[in-house]
Amino acid sequence: MNKLFLIIKREYIAKVRNKSFVVMTFLSPILMVGMGVLIAYLTKINDNEKSIVALLNESDYFSNEFLTTEGTSFIHFNEINLEAAKDSTLKMGYSGLLYIPKESNLEQVVARSFFYSEKSPNTSLISRLELVFRDRLREKRLQNLGVSTKDFSALKVNYAINTATFNGKQNVKGINEIKAVIGGAFGYLIMMFIIIYGGFVMRSVIEEKTSRIIEIIISSVKPFQLMLGKILGTSLAGITQFIIWILLGSLLMLIALFFLDIEFSALQNGAELAASINTAIPTVDQTMQVYAQELLDIPWFTLISFFIIYFLLGYLIYSSIYAAIGAAVDNETDTQQFIFPIILPLMLAIYVGFFSVFSNPHGPIAVGFSIFPLTSPIVMLMRLPSGIGEGGVPLWQLLTSILLLIITFIGIVWLASKIYRVGILMYGKKPTYKEIFNWLKY
Amino acid sequence: MRYIDFVNINFLFHSNFFPILEFILRVGFFFSANSLKLLTKNHKKEYGLKQLYIFGKKAYMNNILVTKEVTKHFGKHIALHNVSLEIPRNSIYGLLGPNGAGKTTLIRIINQITHPDKGSVFFDGEKLKAEHIAQIGYLPEERGLYKSMKVGEQALYLAQLKGLSKSEAKKRLKFWFERLEIGNWWDKKIQELSKGMAQKIQFIVTVLHEPKLLIFDEPFSGFDPINANIIKDEILKLKEKGTSIIFSTHRMESVEELCEYIALIHKSQKILDGKLSDIKKAYKNNVYKIGMQVLNGEALLGELSGKFKISASDYNTVEQQLDFTMQFPGKETGEILSYLASKGNINSFVETIPSANEIFIKTVQSKNNNE
Structure with missing residues (x-):
């Protein structure tokens, strides 16, 4: 036990003191927040750039349909021919020229209208223009059918269905997605942790092998103790790094918000937009309340407890496989062939999670993958935000998945430690899968 | 199905099943031995079990x-x-043994890095167990140190893994660092040191916990002659202090200098073992090196080579000195010597004792030929 502690301590200190580890710990949050700020800033600049469209309208069917909106404004040309209009549009550097010819009927006008631009036009602008034409066309056709303009504007509706559960609790559309995103975030965290720190464990094993210190150490401690100490020490270093990332990241984010005032305005815009869309049904306040209520209703305690369970088991399973791979090879370039099969279930879990669990959290695929031990840590966590029992994950599924995970954990760690024990003393050529299988019998 | 069986069997080996079984057997043996003792106490004769016990104990007492x-x-x-x-x-x-003979496997078994499929190992009179690790020091052939860790720190770490307390380890390390004149390396990193320097540190780490048994696998590889000598002297000093040392190598000159006993392992089997001097006696085959002053050396040489096996002959015509090596037909030398003495003046007559290297090569070759 004492020796295990010594190994954990050494691994931890060796990792934490490592220069690239320190640099990554402090640089990553800065880079991440910096990227976020940069993207927000660039988006803002992009949005602020208004496109100006010149409009040459010779028809009587359009008059003031083209309104200046947030992103686009219109300059009206009068009494000049098309060629002159084109020239001046180009000279003034406008985004394009919309030409509406004079024709006898609207169908003809619409058919002969053109949008001229120097470069290929911005798609959002085009769709905005198309919308105007479509509305005008529909209005005209309805008029032909006897519906007046006034009636037409009265016909405009906006509707989103109200949803509720059977026991009457009001639901908000999209809450399932939000829940899945929260679960997905946890699952993604596990995957990232496994890939980053599993790789660290592997590299640390390879380092001991290539520096030939391994035999000196295992003449004092059992190989299993060394493997376990290595995994635990590296994980503690990883957890330290993660905590620093989260703390530093949120601090930087706050600073960025405070000084740059970028996200705030963006958020406000977003809220206004949402408000303007949702005017029909419950007021924004109510919607937000329901959202807040739903978020509070997510079983956070359960979610976090199970996150810890799945995280520990899942991480230990994968990192012992990484340790075994590190033991089997002599250098990092030889690891690719062996890493692929362990990345595969992780990727599968994430993709299945995002595609299948999002659309149907309790469908057969989601259930299957949340029970299969190599994917369950990720997929089950994506399902868990909807709770356990009625309306959520059935208890038996949860228990089966954890039981299977524990059995797999014991089995994999046992196999990995056998491979590790033999592999660390093998130098020279890269082993094949068959040879590794034979090691199990040594 | 075979695979499943093997899983189960191996699981037994790694579970507590065997230690528990062993414990039960030991307790049983202890009681039965004691009751036997009680039974036989009144009799003058002590037989069977007890004698076997004493015999066994004696064998284990003399051997580490x-x-x-x-x-x-x-x-x-x-x-x-x-x-x-x-x-x-x-x-x-x-x-001793050629590469791949099984020396390293045997050493790893002694260090409990791997476990034998069959057979047993006794250390200091007891069956080898985990606690014995602290009594054994091992310098492997494939050895190295953490590249990016400070010398002092990793020496301290390795010493603590052998069971020394931090303060004790520090004290002893200071002593050894002074002794091998590397005191100022404490804060250096291994990557700043040469290979020979790192070897010194590995040597210190191996002997630091003052084990009863030291195992050196090719200890001199990587040392320059001066440092090799320093280490050789240290090994001899440790032996004087009472440490038992296993010295694995295929470099025979160092065997000649250091070893009292040898075992030769070839193709995974022991083919020769015992006291080096006894082995040498057994391997000498009446070969003598003779130097004599003679008038017509070439003629004598021609005459002798007709009857005996002569090698490495040299005749200096100016000095009239003849040197040659000759195998005598039996242990008796007197007759031939007096014949030689009649031909000239014998000024040297030395029996050639085979070197460890010759024994090694001869044994391995004869083993190969027999197969």
Whole structure:
């Protein structure tokens, strides 16, 4: 036990003191927040750039349909021919020229209208223009059918269905997605942790092998103790790094918000937009309340407890496989062939999670993958935000998945430690899968 | 199905099943031995079990390490086949053999890095167990240190892994660093040191916990002659202090200098073992080196080579000195010597004792030829 502690301590200190580890710990949050700020800033600049469209309208069917909106404004040309209009549009550097010819009927006008631009036009602008034409066309056709303009504007509706559960609790559309995103975030965290720190464990094993210190150490401690100490020490270093990332990241984010005032305005815009869309049904306040209520209703305690369970088991399973791979090879370039099969279930879990669990959290695929031990840590966590029992994950599924995970954990760690024990003393050529299988019998 | 069986069996080996079984047997043996003692106390004769016990104990008392029919397979490859060795206390024991003979496997078994498939190992009179690790120091052939860790820190770490307390380890390290004149390396990193320097540190780490048994696998590889001598002297000093040493190598000159006992392992089997001087006696075959002053050396040489096996002959016509090596037909030398003496003036007559290297090559070759 004492020796295990010594190994954990050494691994931890060796990792934490490592220069690239320190640099990554402090640089990553800065880079991440910096990227976020940069993207927000660039988006803002992009949005602020208004496109100006010149409009040459010779028809009587359009008059003031083209309104200046947030992103686009219109300059009206009068009494000049098309060629002159084109020239001046180009000279003034406008985004394009919309030409509406004079024709006898609207169908003809619409058919002969053109949008001229120097470069290929911005798609959002085009769709905005198309919308105007479509509305005008529909209005005209309805008029032909006897519906007046006034009636037409009265016909405009906006509707989103109200949803509720059977026991009457009001639901908000999209809450399932939000829940899945929260679960997905946890699952993604596990995957990232496994890939980053599993790789660290592997590299640390390879380092001991290539520096030939391994035999000196295992003449004092059992190989299993060394493997376990290595995994635990590296994980503690990883957890330290993660905590620093989260703390530093949120601090930087706050600073960025405070000084740059970028996200705030963006958020406000977003809220206004949402408000303007949702005017029909419950007021924004109510919607937000329901959202807040739903978020509070997510079983956070359960979610976090199970996150810890799945995280520990899942991480230990994968990192012992990484340790075994590190033991089997002599250098990092030889690891690719062996890493692929362990990345595969992780990727599968994430993709299945995002595609299948999002659309149907309790469908057969989601259930299957949340029970299969190599994917369950990720997929089950994506399902868990909807709770356990009625309306959520059935208890038996949860228990089966954890039981299977524990059995797999014991089995994999046992196999990995056998491979590790033999592999660390093998130098020279890269082993094949068959040879590794034979090691199990040594 | 075979695979499943093997899983179960191996699980037994790694679970507590065998230690528990052993414990039960030991307790049983203890009680039965004691009751036997009680039974036989009134009788003048002490027989059977007790005598066996005493005999066994004696064998274990004189030897620091005993291996009994140790066998180890790696898949289909047999690494060791029924290797039995007795390594006497307070001696330097040479474990010799060509590359791949199984020396390292045997050493790893002694260090409990791997476990034998069959056979047993006794250390200091007891069956080898985990606690013995602290009594053994091992300098492997494939050795190195953490590249990016400070010398002092990793020496301290390795010493603590052997069970020394931090303060004790520090004290002893200071002593050894002074002794080998590397005191100022404490804060250096291994990557700043040369290979020979790193070897010194590995040597210190191996001996620091003052083990009863030291195992050196090719200890001089990587040392320059001066440092090799320093280490050789240290090994001899340790032996004087009462440490038993196993010395594995295929470099024979160092065997000649250091070892009192040797065992030769070839193709996973022990083919020769015992006291080096006894082995040499057994291997000498009446070969003598003769130097004499003679008028017509070439004629004499021609005459002799008709009857005997002559090698390495040289006649200096100016000095009229003839030197040659000759194998005598038997142990009796008098007759031939007096014949030689009648031909000239014998000025040297020395029996050639085979070197360890010759014994090594001869044994291995004869073994190969027999197969």
